[in-house]
Amino acid sequence: MQRDPQFLSSLQRLLEQECAVHGEYIALMEKEEIALTKFKAEEVTALAGQREMLAGQMAQIQEKRQEFMQHFPDAEHKKLSELIIKHCHPEDARRLTPLVGRLKKLITRSRALGTALGQVANFSLSLVDGTLSILWSATQNVTRSYSRKGVIKESYQSLKTDTLKQV
Numbered sequence: 001m002q003r004d005p006q007f008l009s010s011l012q013r014l015l016e017q018e019c020a021v022h023g024e025y026i027a028l029m030e031k032e033e034i035a036l037t038k039f040k041a042e043e044v045t046a047l048a049g050q051r052e053m054l055a056g057q058m059a060q061i062q063e064k065r066q067e068f069m070q071h072f073p074d075a076e077h078k079k080l081s082e083l084i085i086k087h088c089h090p091e092d093a094r095r096l097t098p099l100v101g102r103l104k105k106l107i108t109r110s111r112a113l114g115t116a117l118g119q120v121a122n123f124s125l126s127l128v129d130g131t132l133s134i135l136w137s138a139t140q141n142v143t144r145s146y147s148r149k150g151v152i153k154e155s156y157q158s159l160k161t162d163t164l165k166q167v
Contacts, residue, residue, distance in 0.1 A: 003089050008096070011068050015099040018061045022106035025054045029113045036120050 028051045035043040069075045072083040081100045084093050145153050 003092070007068075007071065008088070008092050012096060012099065014061065014064055014068065015096065015103060018058070018065065019099065019103050019106055021054055021057050021061060022103065022110055025051060025058065026106065026110050026113060028054065029110070029117050033113070033117050033120055036117070036124050039124065 028047055032044055032047040032051065035047060065080065069078075069080055069083060072078075072087050075083060081097060081104075084096045084100065088096065147153055
C-alpha cells in the first residue's frame with residue numbers, strides 16, 4: 001500500500017473519535033449502574049437514552065472504520081492492527097498501533113460493563129417484582145400456597161387485626 005498521509009491522518013482522527021465516544025459510553029454505563037443500585041428510575045431512564053444515542057454514534061464510526069479497512073489489500077477477515085503492521089510505513093504504524101490498542105481495551109471494558117449492568121438491572125427488576133408480589137398478596141383476603149407434600153395451605157387476613165391466620 002502506498003503511503004497516503006491524508007488517508008492515514010483521517011484514519012487516526014477516526015480512531016481518536018471512536019476512543020472518545022467509547023470513553024463517554026463507559027462513563028455513562030458507570031453512572032447508570034450507580035443510579036440503578038440506588039433505584040433512581042428517572043436518572044436511569046435519562047442515562048439509558050444518552051447511552052442509546054452514543055451507541056448509534058459508535059455504530060456509525062464502526063461502519064466508517066470498516067470502510068477504511070477496505071482500502072488495505074487483503075483486508076477481508078483481518079484485524080485493523082494486523083493490517084496496519086503489515087501494510088503501513090513503520091512510522092505510521094507506531095502512531096496508529098497504540099490507538100488501536102486503546103480502542104480494543106475500551107471495547108473490552110465496555111462489553112464487561114454492559115454485562116455487569118445487565119446483571120444489576122436484572123437483580124433490580126427481581127427485587128421490584130418480589131416487592132410487587134408481596135404487596136399484591138397483602139391485598140388479598142385469602143392466600144393459597146402449596147406445602148412440600150403438595151397440600152394446599154390457605155391463609156387469610158383478618159380485616160380487624162391485620163394479621164395472617166392459617167386454616
